[in-house]
Amino acid sequence: MDIIYSIKLNKEKEEYLYKQLYNEIKKLILDNMLKAEVKLPPIRKLSQALNVNNVTVVNAYKLLEQNGYVYKKVGSGTFVKGLDIKENKKNLTNNSNIINFADASPTPDLFPVEEFKLVLNDVLDRDKGNAFGYQEIQGYSDLRNSIKNYINKYGINTKKDSIQIVSGAQQGIDIISKTLIDYGDIVFTESPTYTGAIAAFKSRSARIIEVPILNDGIDIKTLENKLLNFRPKFIYVMPNFQNPTGYSYSNYKKEKLLELANKYNTLIIEDDYLSELSFTSKKNTTLKTLDRNDKVIYIKSFSKIFMPGLRLGFAIIPDSLSRDVLSAKHTSDISTSGLIQRAFNLYLKKNKWEKHLIEMEAIYKKRYRTMQECIEKYLPNEIKYSEPKGGLNFWFSLPDGYLSEKLYLLCKDKDILFIPGSNFYVKKKYSKYFRLSIASVSNKNIEKGMKMLSEIIEKFLKDPKNKNLTEDYKTLI
Ligand SMILES: Cc1ncc(COP(=O)(O)O)c(C=O)c1O
Known part of the structure; x- marks a missing residue:
């Protein structure tokens, strides 16, 4: 069990600490480094060893329990469950490689699920059936x-x-x-x-x-x-x-x-x-x-x-x-x-919203900076954009005569998604503009995705087939 104490958490990472701890312990269980019936360390001891708050460990243990990796014995502590290791390994490695600059919504790992669960439970305890009637219009x-x-x-x-x-x-x-x-x-x-x-x-x-x-x-x-x-x-x-x-x-x-x-x-x-x-x-x-x-x-x-x-x-x-x-x-x-x-x-009354906003702001600010750095570092000069002062979207323009819908097809083939400009107009079928969103892309993938996207764009701009097209262009291929 000493192996748990060697877990390293990264406070610089945007992922919540309890989630990091949860993932690390889960990995040890799946790798059979923590075997069935092993007792996890007491909360205070582990939090001191890892230099984190008690709540971080409590939440990590809770999540492990919810997801069936551990179980609690009243009065004696938290224990590793026997698992179908193969099945869980399979789920872990099923990750997609898509870098999704198209989606402008936050990803589920950023949702304050635990906090929301608490207020949901409070409401159910307090209001019982009244919470399920028709509410005022x-x-x-x-x-x-x-x-x-x-x-x-x-x-x-x-x-x-x-x-x-x-x-x-x-x-x-x-x-x-x-x-x-x-x-x-x-x-x-x-x-x-x-x-x-x-x-x-x-x-x-x-x-x-x-x-x-x-x-x-x-x-x-x-x-x-x-x-x-x-x-x-x-x-x-x-x-x-x-x-x-x-x-x-x-x-x-x-x-x-x-x-x-x-x-x-x-x-x-x-x-x-x-x-x-x-x-x-x-x-x-x-x-x-x-x-x-x-x-x-x-x-x-x-x-x-x-x-x-x-x-x-x-x-x-x-x-x-x-x-x-x-x-x-x-x-x-x-x-x-x-x-x-x-x-x-x-959630609002308990001031959890304000806290959540601060956390989201910090996460997105970091992504925004990474995006700006990557634009500077990788994107060809021919691609123009005007720096947004906030939010999640970056709006780029290809030189005149190029269509983002064509570029989109090339990028999609390489698992990079964005939204071509024509989606945002009433009638246009094609446009030189395109939108990249940082809402659901991690810092690491922003870097990776922008590097790949820039390489694709460089080739795209050099290919004579892509030049001198107008917005009434008929076929993309
Ligand atoms: C500008 C804008 N307004 C409204 C919405 C819809 O928001 P909601 O999920 O609250 O319906 C979106 C979602 O993408 C949006 O981008």
């Missing part, structure tokens, strides 16, 4: 109150009754579309923009007018020209770390956008899917913070920094629309899961 009252207090810290002053809980920001976009868009109505979006929003607007048969986004926000001149000619139901924007470009609006442009919405009497939908994740400055004020005339419908997602599968988000709805939105929410799914709302409320 507008959302669990105490959660709306907690959210009101939380966003107040970001300078958003709103009433608890203006908050509508939704089953993810996508549903927020969808029910607002249902509320506001009639057949053939016009809506404005940034160009490029979030694919899920395009799909929601199309599903309501809206006519979408795209306004280019520049690296300091929407192109105000074009926007005003279009507003002179069209009356949109709303303008859909992501003012901080836009998806897919990563661009953020300057304060001037935020104010200007609000001014234009007032002047032309249109609403704005602000999709705040990520404003917490700033790496360079704290200038990521939301539009809602600056909104003095109740022109902004604010939608907040928790997916990118928390757990996308919870399906939880909220919207701030102007009074004049609240009844219609409530009705649209009701026809969508009656209400968002009461159990999840109650558990998340407790």
Whole structure:
């Protein structure tokens, strides 16, 4: 058993220490270095030996127990279980080699599962069957109150009754579309923009007018020209770390956008899917913070920094629309899961959210830096991009005449994934742009992936078959 004391944990690594410890002990068990019925060291002794907190060892042991590697004997300690070693070895080596710059969601190893389990259990003990009834359509009252207090810290002053809980920001976009868009109505979006929003607007048969986004926000001149000619139901924007470009609006442009919405009497939908994740400055004020005339419908997602599968988000709805939105929410799914709302409320109230945010910020900041270094080190100079100030996305451009959809096929063959630009436009089939996300790629794989991607790009740019193509190109192969 002394071998356990020689385990080395790396505090610099982004993986939680308890997870590292869990993996190390699991490996010893699978390698038969810790045999069935061996007793694991007492918690305090191991934590002292490894120079970690007691909680780290407690959590590692808990996870080992949950996953069937050890068992507890009351009063005597924790013991290794007999295992079907072969089966488990097989699972361990089944890892995929794909480097996924396409996925913009965090990976399950970053989810605070243990912490969330505790609040879920607390809710079940406290509320029992009530946690499983239909929740109010507008959302669990105490959660709306907690959210009101939380966003107040970001300078958003709103009433608890203006908050509508939704089953993810996508549903927020969808029910607002249902509320506001009639057949053939016009809506404005940034160009490029979030694919899920395009799909929601199309599903309501809206006519979408795209306004280019520049690296300091929407192109105000074009926007005003279009507003002179069209009356949109709303303008859909992501003012901080836009998806897919990563661009953020300057304060001037935020104010200007609000001014234009007032002047032309249109609403704005602000999709705040990520404003917490700033790496360079704290200038990521939301539009809602600056909104003095109740022109902004604010939608907040928790997916990118928390757990996308919870399906939880909220919207701030102007009074004049609240009844219609409530009705649209009701026809969508009656209400968002009461159990999840109650558990998340407790998570907020116990200040676990703030702690989680700090951890995620640290992890993503490191990845962001690695990405910047790799761009400097490996990427050919012909590839252009504008450095994002936060968030998870990097938006690159190939030289004119090259199409990212072609590059995508070559990279996919080598197990590197990204999203070609055409996905983010209403009609384009091809584009010279492409998006890389650091959300689900470890530092090590960012380095490996960017090196490989750069080599592929160098070859790609040299091949005459890839040159002088236009966006109406017919076949990729
Ligand atoms: C800009 C943007 N808005 C909304 C969503 C959807 O978020 P949710 O998971 O909260 O529905 C996404 C997800 O990718 C997104 O990128």
